[in-house]
Amino acid sequence: MLNPAPVPHNQRDANGLLSIGNRVAQFAVNCLFTSLGSMPLDYFTFSERDFHAELYHQCRKRFSPRAINRQFPNELAVQHPITLTSESGKTTGAARDNYNIAMDWKIPDLLFHNPVGLESQWCAVELKRRNISTNEDSIRKDIKNLLFYVSGRLNFYHAVFILNNMPRNPLIMAHNFAPGNIFTTGDLLTLLDEEIQNVEDARPEYLELWVINPPAAAQNDQDPLFFLERSICNSNRPGDLWQRQRYVRRGNRLGLIR
Numbered sequence: 001m002l003n004p005a006p007v008p009h010n011q012r013d014a015n016g017l018l019s020i021g022n023r024v025a026q027f028a029v030n031c032l033f034t035s036l037g038s039m040p041l042d043y044f045t046f047s048e049r050d051f052h053a054e055l056y057h058q059c060r061k062r063f064s065p066r067a068i069n070r071q072f073p074n075e076l077a078v079q080h081p082i083t084l085t086s087e088s089g090k091t092t093g094a095a096r097d098n099y100n101i102a103m104d105w106k107i108p109d110l111l112f113h114n115p116v117g118l119e120s121q122w123c124a125v126e127l128k129r130r131n132i133s134t135n136e137d138s139i140r141k142d143i144k145n146l147l148f149y150v151s152g153r154l155n156f157y158h159a160v161f162i163l164n165n166m167p168r169n170p171l172i173m174a175h176n177f178a179p180g181n182i183f184t185t186g187d188l189l190t191l192l193d194e195e196i197q198n199v200e201d202a203r204p205e206y207l208e209l210w211v212i213n214p215p216a217a218a219q220n221d222q223d224p225l226f227f228l229e230r231s232i233c234n235s236n237r238p239g240d241l242w243q244r245q246r247y248v249r250r251g252n253r254l255g256l257i258r
Helices: 020-038 048-062 065-071 094-098 136-151 185-196
Strands: 083-086 110-113 121-129 158-164 207-213 226-233 242-250 253-256
Touching: 020 048, 020 065, 020 110, 020 121, 020 158, 020 207, 020 253, 048 083, 048 110, 048 121, 121 136, 136 158, 136 185, 136 207, 185 207, 185 226
Parallel strands: 121 158, 158 207
Antiparallel strands: 083 110, 110 121, 207 226, 226 242, 242 253
C-alpha cells in the first residue's frame, strides 16, 4: 500500500483531519499506484503508448463511480461527475470557455477529475517512457504542465510524474530502436527545482515524482520485478523538503522497502 502523501497543515481542519477533496485525491493516487503493481509486466517494456493505454485500463477498473461511492458513502464529493480521462486535458470546455483560463494545450496523459467543471479536480498524471525522444526538454515540458495544474487556477489537489526506465522489449530493440537515456530521481529533482523558480506561487508539495527502475536480475516470482522510487515534497518539514521512498514489485503488488 502507498503511504499517504503529507498534506500541508493549512489543508487540514482543526482536528487535523483531511478534507474530502484531499481524501479523494489520495484515493486516486493510490489507484494509480495499485495499477502499477498489478498490470502485466510486458507492458512496462512496450512503447509509451502501450504502457499508457494499459495503465489507463487498470486505473479505470479502480477509479470507477461505483468504487468511489463505496469508498466515500454519503460524501458530497460523489455528487459531482468524477471520472478518469486519457489525454483529454481541459483545453476546451469549462476551463477555457467558462473561466477564461489560457491552457496553451497543456494536456496531461491522465486526469482524475470532473471533466465538465472546475470543482472536483483530483489528480493530473504525466507518463514518460525511456526512449530516444526522452530528453531534458520533454521532461521539463511535462513537469511544467503538472505545476500549472496544481499551482494555477485549475487547483488540482495532486499531480504525479512517472518515468519508466524499464528496458525495451528485445523484439523492438531488434529493429534498431535506440534505448534512450536514463534519467534518475536526482535528475528529475534538479529539473523540477529549476522549473519551480519560473512558476508564480508554485506548489511543489502537491507534486510527486515516481521513477521505475529495473532490478539487476529477476529469475522467479520471489525476485524483484522492478523498483519504484517515489519523491514527495513535505512542506511540514522545512529544511528537508524532499523525501524519497523505495518500493519493490514482487508478483502483483508493490511493497515499501523499510
